[in-house]
Amino acid sequence: MQTHFSDTQLLDPQIREADAILRKCVHCGFCTATCPTYVMTGDERDSPRGRIWLMRELLETPDSVSSDTAFHLDRCLGCLACTTTCPSGVDYHHLIEIGRDRMDSQVRRPLMDRVMRRMLAHVIPHAARFRLMIRLGRIGNMFAPVMPGRIRAALAKLPRSLPPFDRVGSKTMVFGPRVKATRHVILLAGCAQRALDPAINASTVRVLNKLGVRVTVRSEAFCCGALAHHIGEASAARSAIRSTLLAWRDEIRKGEVDAIVVNASGCGTMVKDYEHVVGDDPELKDIAAQVAALTCDISELLADLPLNTIIDPSPEGRGVVAYHSACSLQHGQKIHDLPVSLLRQAGFEVRQPLEPHLCCGSAGVYNILQPEMADGLRQRKLDNIRGTGAPIVAAGNIGCIQQLDDEIPVRHTIQFIDYASGGPPPA
Numbered sequence: 001m002q003t004h005f006s007d008t009q010l011l012d013p014q015i016r017e018a019d020a021i022l023r024k025c026v027h028c029g030f031c032t033a034t035c036p037t038y039v040m041t042g043d044e045r046d047s048p049r050g051r052i053w054l055m056r057e058l059l060e061t062p063d064s065v066s067s068d069t070a071f072h073l074d075r076c077l078g079c080l081a082c083t084t085t086c087p088s089g090v091d092y093h094h095l096i097e098i099g100r101d102r103m104d105s106q107v108r109r110p111l112m113d114r115v116m117r118r119m120l121a122h123v124i125p126h127a128a129r130f131r132l133m134i135r136l137g138r139i140g141n142m143f144a145p146v147m148p149g150r151i152r153a154a155l156a157k158l159p160r161s162l163p164p165f166d167r168v169g170s171k172t173m174v175f176g177p178r179v180k181a182t183r184h185v186i187l188l189a190g191c192a193q194r195a196l197d198p199a200i201n202a203s204t205v206r207v208l209n210k211l212g213v214r215v216t217v218r219s220e221a222f223c224c225g226a227l228a229h230h231i232g233e234a235s236a237a238r239s240a241i242r243s244t245l246l247a248w249r250d251e252i253r254k255g256e257v258d259a260i261v262v263n264a265s266g267c268g269t270m271v272k273d274y275e276h277v278v279g280d281d282p283e284l285k286d287i288a289a290q291v292a293a294l295t296c297d298i299s300e301l302l303a304d305l306p307l308n309t310i311i312d313p314s315p316e317g318r319g320v321v322a323y324h325s326a327c328s329l330q331h332g333q334k335i336h337d338l339p340v341s342l343l344r345q346a347g348f349e350v351r352q353p354l355e356p357h358l359c360c361g362s363a364g365v366y367n368i369l370q371p372e373m374a375d376g377l378r379q380r381k382l383d384n385i386r387g388t389g390a391p392i393v394a395a396g397n398i399g400c401i402q403q404l405d406d407e408i409p410v411r412h413t414i415q416f417i418d419y420a421s422g423g424p425p426p427a
């Protein structure tokens, strides 16, 4: 794509980065076929190619940007399916971050939108606050009919039940294996995940301990910062990232950390990108690079451990599971087959739904900010899951689990591995 930035504009490092990305796009349109929003609306401005065009306009001539641009950029899920499809290697991930950043400084969002974003960025990353909000939300639900549509839609997303609070991560903890540890990892306990589903961290710790891995959880690493980062709440994002990085720096300096393990793939994609996110920040850039290099998804770590030594024999198999591939895992981290092969190793028959590349509509807090598009994608995904005939679904990200858990239960992949090695059943 041709760009026309002035020399003065190109002095800005963000514009230089965007320019290099934009110039890689050859406008072939391959990405449109796998973009969930384009598949739903058929509108070019809801496609990666259309958004790339809009972002070029926004960056070249910021004064001419309209609310139309904001509307279509906001409708992007950030699922990164376009980056998997693009034959030219266009780095849409970082382009949309720059585009949104610039858009936020150009377009004043409606008051309700600003209030919602601020509230989400200051509540969900703190597991205890998030649980309190869920409880208050339940009371608020009684008044839903007289509330604004956006609030009503958000209240409708509240979980129907709240399990006991996840103690993993409430304070700094070390979980040692019964035998001498062969490895030492740091686990990111997560924010929304801790609030909504403590069984995921419990299963993760149990399986890793059985495999001889010592697990440390630092309470200061309360959130990876992705949620706030993706909705333009920069100071809340930085505060979470800084707290996490400084805590992990302490641990790494002790000299015993083999890996940083993340069991929510949305967070994993963010942590692996920390070096880019913190940029030239003098306090954080070195540790961000080190952390990014150490970070792996739980499936990547398990693939490197002798999983067969802990799986109980099951000559007749453990039943059928549908595997839902979270966008952040398959497109963000390019992890496709690993979780499926782990599930098979654990004795499950794995079926994959049609349109596996399409997002389920969760995408962080997208399902709260863009409820109509998110609900449409959810229904489409559920139809495809039903088509597998499987009675239960495995997924590697809490956002997808909450979005899809319905008449067919959805559980984390690690819960199936845990079950196959003597842990509780996943549902």
Ligand code: SF4
Pocket (backbone or CB within 6 Å): 024, 025, 026, 027, 028, 029, 030, 031, 032, 048, 049, 052, 082, 085, 086, 087, 088, 089, 090
């Ligand atoms: S597939 Fe890549 S090169 Fe082609 S239009 Fe999409 S982003 Fe541009």
Ligand code: SF4
Pocket (backbone or CB within 6 Å): 034, 035, 036, 037, 038, 046, 047, 048, 051, 075, 076, 077, 078, 079, 080, 081, 082, 083, 092
């Ligand atoms: S990130 Fe997802 S929704 Fe956004 S343009 Fe790419 S494919 Fe479409």
